[in-house]
Amino acid sequence: MEFDRQAEAFEALGYRLAALSVDVPERLRAARARIGLRMPLLCDVTREAVKGWDLYNRRERGGIAVPATVVIGADGAIRFCVREGMARRLRASELLAWLAQPWPQQPWREQPGAVPGPRGYWPGWRAWWRALRR
Amino acid sequence: MMRVGEAAPALRVLDQEERERTLTELAGPRGLVLLFYRGYW
Numbered sequence: 001m002e003f004d005r006q007a008e009a010f011e012a013l014g015y016r017l018a019a020l021s022v023d024v025p026e027r028l029r030a031a032r033a034r035i036g037l038r039m040p041l042l043c044d045v046t047r048e049a050v051k052g053w054d055l056y057n058r059r060e061r062g063g064i065a066v067p068a069t070v071v072i073g074a075d076g077a078i079r080f081c082v083r084e085g086m087a088r089r090l091r092a093s094e095l096l097a098w099l100a101q102p103w104p105q106q107p108w109r110e111q112p113g114a115v116p117g118p119r120g121y122w123p124g125w126r127a128w129w130r131a132l133r134r
Numbered sequence: 135m136m137r138v139g140e141a142a143p144a145l146r147v148l149d150q151e152e153r154e155r156t157l158t159e160l161a162g163p164r165g166l167v168l169l170f171y172r173g174y175w
Contacts, residue, residue, distance in 0.1 A: 003169060014164030018155075020147065021173030028150035040160065041150045052143040053136060055170050068170040072142045072157060079165065081136055095167070 003092040004037045010092075013099050015071070018042055020049065022064050055083075069095065088118035 003010075007017050020042040021028070028041040042049075047063050050056040055066040069090045071080035080098070082090055136143070145157045145168075160166050 003167070010167060011162060014162050015167050016160060016162040017167050017169065018160045019169040019171055021171050023173040025148055025150050025152045027173075032150050040155065042145075042147045042155060043149065043152075044147050049143075049145055049147055050170065052145075053170070057172075060172075064172050065170040067172055070136070070142070070168045070170070071165060072161065072168060073165040074161060074163060076141055076157065078136050078138055078140050078142050080138060 001035065001037070004039050006092045006096060007038055009096050010099070013096070014074075015099060020044055020065060022047055022050065071095070071099070082118060084118045090118045 003017055010017055017039040018041075019039055022044050023031075024045055025043050028043060031037070032041055044050055044065070047056060050065045053070070055068050057064050057066045067084040067086075067089075069080070069082055069084065070078060073079045080095070084090060142157060147155060149155050157166060
């Protein structure tokens with residue numbers, strides 16, 4: 001949701017946003033309308049994409065996506081990728097700041113201090129309530 | 135896990151409206167930020 005709120009800032013830098021999960025389209029339509037998301041939500045019900053991207057967690061709920069943020073350049077090459085966790089999330093503002101640097105950004109492995117990474121995240125009560133209702 | 139500099143794997147999936155989408159079509163002039171998430175909202 002933080003990323004979606006910053007969608008215009010990403011677009012101003014030339015990047016669009018999309019989110020992918022293994023959920024079915026009906027569920028995503030409902031979630032998108034309920035939360036008011038603007039970015040497209042992609043459905044990988046066959047799990048082919050998450051397996052192909054090596055972001056498949058087979059141990060939970062019959063197989064779901066591993067949380068991750070990936071930036072793909074206009075040339076089709078991966079420019080940034082980071083795996084996240086339930087309590088470690090990448091902040092949209094930090095990725096925006098990194099993307100706003102003059103092209104080309106320094107490779108993240110060579111400048112670890114200058115590149116965004118996931119930080120501790122404490123979900124709010126609404127997130128806890130949603131999780132408990134599942 | 136894919137590495138920076140590698141070509142992104144192909145992606146051809148449906149969106150919430152059940153339209154087929156690809157990386158090329160989803161990307162802006164400089165690229166795409168693709169968020170993988172656990173789902174089951």
